[in-house]
Amino acid sequence: MRASTVFATLAATAAATPVAIRAADYQWDVTEWDAGCNNDDCSYEFQITGAATGDYPARPAFSAACQGASHDGNIATQYAPCTIKGDGVKGTLVSRLNKPAELLGSRTVVPIQVSFQFADLTQDNTYWNYTGAANTTFNRGGFEPLSFTIKPTESFGIA
Ligand SMILES: *[C@@H]1O[C@H](CO)[C@@H](O)[C@H](O)[C@H]1NC(C)=O
Ligand SMILES: *[C@@H]1O[C@H](CO)[C@@H](O)[C@H](O)[C@H]1NC(C)=O
Numbered sequence: 001m002r003a004s005t006v007f008a009t010l011a012a013t014a015a016a017t018p019v020a021i022r023a024a025d026y027q028w029d030v031t032e033w034d035a036g037c038n039n040d041d042c043s044y045e046f047q048i049t050g051a052a053t054g055d056y057p058a059r060p061a062f063s064a065a066c067q068g069a070s071h072d073g074n075i076a077t078q079y080a081p082c083t084i085k086g087d088g089v090k091g092t093l094v095s096r097l098n099k100p101a102e103l104l105g106s107r108t109v110v111p112i113q114v115s116f117q118f119a120d121l122t123q124d125n126t127y128w129n130y131t132g133a134a135n136t137t138f139n140r141g142g143f144e145p146l147s148f149t150i151k152p153t154e155s156f157g158i159a
Helices: 003-011
Strands: 028-038 041-050 062-070 091-097 102-104 107-119 127-137 146-150 152-158
Touching (some): 028 107, 028 127, 041 091, 041 107, 062 091, 127 146
Antiparallel strands (some): 028 041, 028 146, 041 062, 091 107, 102 107, 107 127, 127 152
8 A cells, every 4th residue: 555545534533543654864784785687586585674763763773584486487475474583573574575676787686675564662562664775786697796775765654
């Protein structure tokens, strides 16, 4: 659901708590990005971390491992769950590739999308959801693992 739709929905609900999108001050760090295809098997994997932030809504620090795969020659466009390390984060993290995957020179460029949803740290029955994407490349086979950042561009809260 798009953020604008969510805001419209929230406005009609007395108990709802909309949140302003703050893409500028929040980002996730991706490391060890590795992706590629071998015949019809296409897969990616990476590590991702987010720092805690204190402004409202407070966001928990997390560290997670994500991966996705498809076996039909296409990129993996279904959300796959990431594994959040430790048990201190009440939330879920998912990743998927977005279309289009484009050939630029000899490299395939493709957007990786990540979504993080977590329970509010200060009030019950409230959660926050942040989603963002970044372009990266298929780099498997003789190329270095990549590091880059993802800035969430869509966010909403449900209270
Ligand atoms: C965040 O919300 C979007 C839109 O409803 C949803 O597709 C996505 O799965 C949610 N993220 C998580 C981690 O649940
Ligand atoms: C990825 O690159 C395409 C083509 O340059 C651009 O339109 C798109 O906005 C980029 N996506 C992200 C998430 O930066």
